[in-house]
Amino acid sequence: MGGGLVTTVAIDGPAGSGKSSVARVAAEQLGFHLLDTGAAYRSLAWLVLERGLDPYVEADVLSLLDDFDYAVDVSGETQRFSVGGVDVTGAIRTERISGAVSGVARVPAVREAVNVRFRALIADARPGIVVEGRDITTVVAPDADVRILLTADEEVRIRRRIGDVGDAAGVAERLSARDRSDNQVVDFMTPAPGVTLVDSTHLDFDETVQAVVELVRTQERA
Numbered sequence: 001m002g003g004g005l006v007t008t009v010a011i012d013g014p015a016g017s018g019k020s021s022v023a024r025v026a027a028e029q030l031g032f033h034l035l036d037t038g039a040a041y042r043s044l045a046w047l048v049l050e051r052g053l054d055p056y057v058e059a060d061v062l063s064l065l066d067d068f069d070y071a072v073d074v075s076g077e078t079q080r081f082s083v084g085g086v087d088v089t090g091a092i093r094t095e096r097i098s099g100a101v102s103g104v105a106r107v108p109a110v111r112e113a114v115n116v117r118f119r120a121l122i123a124d125a126r127p128g129i130v131v132e133g134r135d136i137t138t139v140v141a142p143d144a145d146v147r148i149l150l151t152a153d154e155e156v157r158i159r160r161r162i163g164d165v166g167d168a169a170g171v172a173e174r175l176s177a178r179d180r181s182d183n184q185v186v187d188f189m190t191p192a193p194g195v196t197l198v199d200s201t202h203l204d205f206d207e208t209v210q211a212v213v214e215l216v217r218t219q220e221r222a
């Protein structure tokens with residue numbers, strides 16, 4: 001890929017690697033939009049549970065896909081997500097949804113449907129967008145100007161996540177299980193050709209953001 005104008009920054013990585021928090025601050029510094037693709041999968045998992053269905057039963061998930069009325073509002077200070085007009089921004093971050101979301105995400109028709117929406121949002125974003133998830137560098141936006149696999153050692157990611165939820169019980173097992181399940185669908189542990197690995201194991205938060213922003217600046221100068 002040649003250098004010059006950067007409009008799309010793709011970031012993938014395992015659970016707790018800092019994708020959403022690092023992408024958010026990097027997007028602010030770049031003056032770019034932010035697309036949190038995991039929120040779409042989480043919102044569908046929320047709807048499946050809300051309807052009393054099983055996220056690990058493909059037919060249950062497919063029965064809701066056509067009516068999945070998902071919206072993202074980026075007009076305020078933080079992104080807000082809604083399903084059928086119900087604000088699910090907080091609800092989709094619970095451990096209950098984290099335990100359900102892999103079931104929804106492994107359904108090929110779900111992935112195809114949300115990817116269509118993601119690509120449309122990416123195409124419309126001006127002046128640019130940071131997109132984070134699991135398959136952005138490889139499937140959703142393989143032609144992104146900057147492609148990053150953001151990772152950290154598992155024990156570090158678990159420690160950071162425990163800091164988020166304030167309760168260590170079961171966090172390690174759930175994070176590992178989610179990565180194992182998600183990794184059967186898409187490989188986000190090994191950088192694909194052309195993807196830059198950013199390992200934040202020994203970086204603090206600001207250093208990690210700077211590593212991402214510097215990759216964009218380097219690409220712009222190339």
Ligand SMILES: Nc1ncnc2c1ncn2[C@@H]1O[C@H](COP(=O)(O)OP(=O)(O)OP(=O)(O)O)[C@@H](O)[C@H]1O
Pocket residue numbers: 013014015016017018019020021022038160161163164200203204205206208
């Ligand atoms: N380099 C870093 N140093 C210290 N803390 C960090 C670093 N990067 C991220 N964090 C913190 O780690 C926690 C997990 O980050 P975040 O929620 O952004 O990860 P994620 O990859 O989006 O996770 P998930 O895929 O599970 O949603 C957050 O509290 C974040 O502030």
Ligand SMILES: Nc1ccn([C@@H]2O[C@H](COP(=O)(O)O)[C@@H](O)[C@H]2O)c(=O)n1
Pocket residue numbers: 015019037038039041042101102105132133134135136178182
């Ligand atoms: N591109 C993506 C993004 C997410 N997923 C699935 O959604 C789950 C939640 O993602 P978070 O980034 O919010 O943790 C994740 O565990 C995957 O199951 C995906 O498949 N592809």
